[in-house]
Amino acid sequence: MDEVMIAQVRRFNRVVTQQVGALTDRFLARDRPLGESRLLWEIGSGSDGRDVRSLRTALDLDSGYVSRLLRSLEASGLVTTERSPADRRVTLARLTEAGEAEKDVLDERSDELATQLLEALNEGQRDRLVAAMAEVERLLTAATVRIAPADPEDPAARHCLRAYAAELNERFETGFDPGRSIRADAADLRPPAGLLLLATLHEAPVGCGALKFHGTEPAELKRMWVDGSARGLGVGRRLLAELERRATAAGAPAVRLETNAALTEAIALYRSAGYVETDAFNDEPYAHHWFEKALPPG
Amino acid sequence: MDEVMIAQVRRFNRVVTQQVGALTDRFLARDRPLGESRLLWEIGSGSDGRDVRSLRTALDLDSGYVSRLLRSLEASGLVTTERSPADRRVTLARLTEAGEAEKDVLDERSDELATQLLEALNEGQRDRLVAAMAEVERLLTAATVRIAPADPEDPAARHCLRAYAAELNERFETGFDPGRSIRADAADLRPPAGLLLLATLHEAPVGCGALKFHGTEPAELKRMWVDGSARGLGVGRRLLAELERRATAAGAPAVRLETNAALTEAIALYRSAGYVETDAFNDEPYAHHWFEKALPPG
DNA sequence: TCCATTCTCTGACTCTAGTCAGGTTTTTCC
DNA sequence: GGAAAAACCTGACTAGAGTCAGAGAATGGA
Numbered sequence: 001m002d003e004v005m006i007a008q009v010r011r012f013n014r015v016v017t018q019q020v021g022a023l024t025d026r027f028l029a030r031d032r033p034l035g036e037s038r039l040l041w042e043i044g045s046g047s048d049g050r051d052v053r054s055l056r057t058a059l060d061l062d063s064g065y066v067s068r069l070l071r072s073l074e075a076s077g078l079v080t081t082e083r084s085p086a087d088r089r090v091t092l093a094r095l096t097e098a099g100e101a102e103k104d105v106l107d108e109r110s111d112e113l114a115t116q117l118l119e120a121l122n123e124g125q126r127d128r129l130v131a132a133m134a135e136v137e138r139l140l141t142a143a144t145v146r147i148a149p150a151d152p153e154d155p156a157a158r159h160c161l162r163a164y165a166a167e168l169n170e171r172f173e174t175g176f177d178p179g180r181s182i183r184a185d186a187a188d189l190r191p192p193a194g195l196l197l198l199a200t201l202h203e204a205p206v207g208c209g210a211l212k213f214h215g216t217e218p219a220e221l222k223r224m225w226v227d228g229s230a231r232g233l234g235v236g237r238r239l240l241a242e243l244e245r246r247a248t249a250a251g252a253p254a255v256r257l258e259t260n261a262a263l264t265e266a267i268a269l270y271r272s273a274g275y276v277e278t279d280a281f282n283d284e285p286y287a288h289h290w291f292e293k294a295l296p297p298g
Numbered sequence: 299m300d301e302v303m304i305a306q307v308r309r310f311n312r313v314v315t316q317q318v319g320a321l322t323d324r325f326l327a328r329d330r331p332l333g334e335s336r337l338l339w340e341i342g343s344g345s346d347g348r349d350v351r352s353l354r355t356a357l358d359l360d361s362g363y364v365s366r367l368l369r370s371l372e373a374s375g376l377v378t379t380e381r382s383p384a385d386r387r388v389t390l391a392r393l394t395e396a397g398e399a400e401k402d403v404l405d406e407r408s409d410e411l412a413t414q415l416l417e418a419l420n421e422g423q424r425d426r427l428v429a430a431m432a433e434v435e436r437l438l439t440a441a442t443v444r445i446a447p448a449d450p451e452d453p454a455a456r457h458c459l460r461a462y463a464a465e466l467n468e469r470f471e472t473g474f475d476p477g478r479s480i481r482a483d484a485a486d487l488r489p490p491a492g493l494l495l496l497a498t499l500h501e502a503p504v505g506c507g508a509l510k511f512h513g514t515e516p517a518e519l520k521r522m523w524v525d526g527s528a529r530g531l532g533v534g535r536r537l538l539a540e541l542e543r544r545a546t547a548a549g550a551p552a553v554r555l556e557t558n559a560a561l562t563e564a565i566a567l568y569r570s571a572g573y574v575e576t577d578a579f580n581d582e583p584y585a586h587h588w589f590e591k592a593l594p595p596g
Numbered sequence: 597t598c599c600a601t602t603c604t605c606t607g608a609c610t611c612t613a614g615t616c617a618g619g620t621t622t623t624t625c626c
Numbered sequence: 627g628g629a630a631a632a633a634c635c636t637g638a639c640t641a642g643a644g645t646c647a648g649a650g651a652a653t654g655g656a
Contacts, residue, residue, distance in 0.1 A: 005428045009412035013318050013429035019438055021315045023472045033612055053633070065614060067635050089622045089633040114307035120441040125532060129437040133310035135430035140317055143418040143427070234423060331642055351603070363644060365605050387603045387652045607652075610645075616638090623632075 012136075027109045032076075035061075039069050040078060040099060041106055049092030051084065057203060078102055142233035145206065147242050150198035152186035152210075157198055160208035164225035171262045172286060182284050184222045188212050196223070197242055199235050206230035209239040211247055211255075218292065219247040221257035224266060236269050248295045255295060258287035304413035310434075326487050330374075333359075337367050338376060338397060339404055347390030349382065355501065370390060376400055379452045440531035443504065445540050450484035450508075455496055458506035462523035469560045470584060480582050486510050494521070494589045495540055497533050504528035507537040509545055509553075516590065517545040519555035546593045553593060557587035 028037045042058055043050045056066050070093055073079040078099035084090040118126050150157045168176035189196040189210045199207035207226040211219045221243060226235045232274060245253050256274070259266055267289060275291035282290075326335045341348045354364050368391055371377040376397035382388040393401060398422055398450035416424050448455045487494045487508045497505035505524040509517045519541060524533045545553050555573070557564055565587060573589035580588075 005416060005424065007410040008410050008428050008432055008435075009415060010408055012435050013322055013408075015435045015438055017319045017322055019442060021319045023310050026317055035613065051633095062614065062616085063634065064616080064636075071635090083355070085621095087623070087633085090636065110308055110311075111304050114304045114311070117438075117441050118305060120302060120435065120443065120536075122532060123435055125440060126303065128433060129441070130306050131436065132430040132433035134306055135426060136434055137306075137310050137313045139419060139423055139427040139430065140313060140415075143415050144317060144424060145418070204483050225500070234420065237420070291555055333643065349603095360644060360646085361604065362606075363648080369605090381604095381652095385603085385653075389604065599637090600653100600655085602651100604646105604651085606649080608646090610643100613641090615640080618636090620635080621633085621656080623630100625630080625656105626628095 021090060023113055024110075027113050028106060030105070030109070033069075033180065035065075036069055036073055037106060039066070040095070043079065043093050043095055043099075045095060045100060045103065047094075049082070049084075049094035052081075052091045052093060055093065056175055082195055098217070099202075138233065141201065141230075142235070145199050145201050145230065145233060145235055145238070147197055147235075147238055149195055149197050152189045152196050154198075156200065156205040157196055157208065160198065160205050160225060160227075161223060163227065164223055167225065168260070168286070172260055173262065174286070176286060181286055182282060184210065184212060189222070194219075194222075197239055197246075199226070199230070199239055200289060201230060207235045207239060209236075209243050211243055211250075211252075213247075213250050213252060216251065216253065217258040218254035219250065219252035221255050224257075231265075234265070237273065239267065244293070244295060248297075252291055253295060253297075256281060256290070256292045258282060258284045258290045260286050261288040321411055322408075325411050326404060328403070328407070329372075331367075331471070333363075334367055334371055335404060337364070338371060338393070338401055341377065341393055341397075343393060343398060343401065345392075347380070347382075350379075350389045350391060353391065371397070411478040424545065435532065439499065439528075440533070443497050443499050443528065443531060443533055443536070445495055445533075445536055447493055447499050448506075450487045450494050452496075454498065454503040455494055455506065458503050458523060458525075459521060462506065462521055462527065465523065465569075466558070466584070470558055471560065472584070475583060479582055480580060482508065482510060487520070492517075492520075493544060495537055495544075497524070497528070497537055499528060505533045506538060507534075507541050509541055509548075509550075511545075511548050511550060514549065514551065514554035515553040517548065517550035519553050523554050527562075534564070535571065538567065538571055542593060546595075551593060551595075552590055554579060554588070554590045555578060556582045556588045558584050559586040 004170075025034055028034060028041070030037070038059060039055065042055055049097060052063075052066060052070065053062075056063055061067070069093075070079060070081060074081060078096055079093055080096055081091050081093045084092050118129070121129060152158070152161065165176060165178055184194075188194050189212070192213070194210060196208060196210040196213040198205055207220070208223055209225070210223040212222060213219050221240075224236065224239065226239075230266075244255055255275075256278075257270065258280070259270070261267075270291050270293075273293070276292045278290050278292045280287070280290050281292075323332055326332060326339070327459070328335070336357060337353065340353055350361075350364060350368070353359075354361055357364075359367075368377060368379060368389075372379060374396075376394055377391055378394055379389050379391050382390050416427070419427060450456070450459065462463060463476055482492075486492050487510070490508040490511070492508060494506060494508045496503055503525075505528060506521055507519070507523070508521040510520060511517050519538075522534065522537065524537075542553055553573075554576075555568065556578070557568070559565075568589050568591075573591045575586050577589045578585070579590075580589050
């Protein structure tokens with residue numbers, strides 16, 4: 001890695017944590033511990049109440065700690081809690097009117113902070129700053145996406161596979177019925193028969209991709225999907241590259257896939273990654289295009 | 299201010315402080331309180347020792363607190379302190395060999411963190427991230443520069459005025475002797491005769507600019523200077539705009555200035571800000587060009 | 597010389613943040 | 627139905643971060 005780049009990243013980290021980080025904290029904490037403000041903010045204005053479990057994972061806090069913070073917010077009249085009717089073990093937290101007002105104040109202060117930052121700049125600088133911030137945010141998010149194998153029965157993986165099917169059903173002119181399509185069960189996507197890669201951002205699943213191995217025959221690419229919120233971050237490309245690496249490692253001479261004409265971005269991705277359209281190598285009813293890419297010998 | 303911009307800045311703040319801030323802290327604190335690591339880092343590798351006072355202002359910490367942190371670092375053998383020979387009230391802190399080694403470890407971890415961030419991206423994304431980070435850093439720094447009037451005898455102002463003279467002396471072919479130039483004493487740059495604006499980044503002075511008023515005659519622009527470290531941030535332009543605003547407020551119909559041909563960036567700035575070259579209106583020996591700009595009636 | 601100021605240190609605190617080990621109530625799975 | 631797991635809560639702690647008042651030594655200015 002280039003030293004100049006590393007130095008730039010470090011300088012950025014220092015400047016940003018000092019200027020933005022410190023300010024943000026100072027603005028958020030107003031006569032109240034920072035933890036409480038953050039929790040207040042995170043509970044947000046959902047009318048249904050936010051379950052404590054999701055608060056814990058979102059803020060990465062100890063369950064006892066969150067419980068105590070909630071008690072304290074309740075004591076100040078900013079939050080109410082109740083047990084969920086659906087599962088009476090889980091607690092739902094909800095902002096009171098005073099809590100909403102307090103959150104609005106935090107919002108305002110946050111806006112104020114941002115405005116103050118922008119005000120010192122002229123219009124051209126402002127535009128460039130905002131554009132650069134968007135770029136940094138996007139790429140930092142992209143850099144945070146982790147790709148790792150997962151079991152197809154794992155809840156996060158199942159979420160992705162369901163979302164995949166739902167999206168196909170929405171986008172295909174004919175809809176999509178998994179029963180009519182060539183099957184790829186959990187067992188097919190689990191080593192040694194195949195494998196499934198999961199892309200996660202923080203703890204949330206944002207994409208997947210799978211392989212079915214066929215010994216010394218080409219491996220089949222399956223279940224490529226990226227969540228809408230994570231598109232444009234290069235997740236698909238990274239999944240594809242990692243799948244190819246693993247196919248090579250498993251001894252496959254090539255990767256094959258079939259796809260539907262409605263999936264234009266996917267097709268563009270395959271082409272730009274070096275996949276070449278070939279004759280149909282199976283009778284998948286939903287497919288319009290078949291692609292193949294030779295792998296370097298592993 | 300545009301709502302979209304504000305929203306982007308806020309999103310940036312959230313994402314970046316979470317990802318960068320949290321990581322940085324985690325990396326810096328290794329079996330040692332974060333405060334100590336930060337202090338260790340800030341003391342740095344100067345062979346002369348760092349005076350405790352400057353550490354306090356740099357980290358914005360209570361004097362008692364810093365003292366305690368230093369004791370603790372001393373106890374771990376990472377730092378030595380001694381009284382300054384010049385002023386035996388001030389303490390100088392210096393890293394021991396073990397302290398240097400520890401700082402190197404922190405450096406390495408910081409590099410590692412940056413590398414890890416970049417590694418998840420492909421080459422194109424990496425280049426774009428680094429470029430955007432540089433832009434954000436630069437503009438964030440620019441936005442942090444504050445411009446305010448100051449007394450010409452104030453230490454920070456004197457620093458700027460000295461630096462101004464030193465730079466002219468260096469850049470003018472003939473050198474610069476303030477005695478031969480038209481005078482602008484402290485009294486001339488203090489209301490109501492005139493005024494001095496100071497640009498500061500955090501607490502450090504990085505630029506200045508002054509006006510001498512002449513009743514209903516054009517005001518004279520004097521002592522425009524920007525520190526090398528702050529060039530390219532639009533500080534000069536902001537100083538100029540603010541001086542014009544204040545000249546208008548003081549009832550001046552125009553602003554005039556003379557300048558030397560060696561100061562090419564300054565001349566470019568004046569032209570692009572709407573200044574027009576005129577005949578010589580004084581006999582300043584160091585001047586090659588005279589400019590004037592009409593002000594809107596205040 | 598003497599008085600105000602500067603610089604640092606110490607002691608005595610407070611508060612926030614966070615951890616850990618149970619314990620209770622529900623729910624789920626077999 | 628019963629055991630295991632999940633979700634949350636409480637109590638008891640620890641450590642870090644920081645504040646404040648005051649003391650002592652050195653310095654600078656009148």
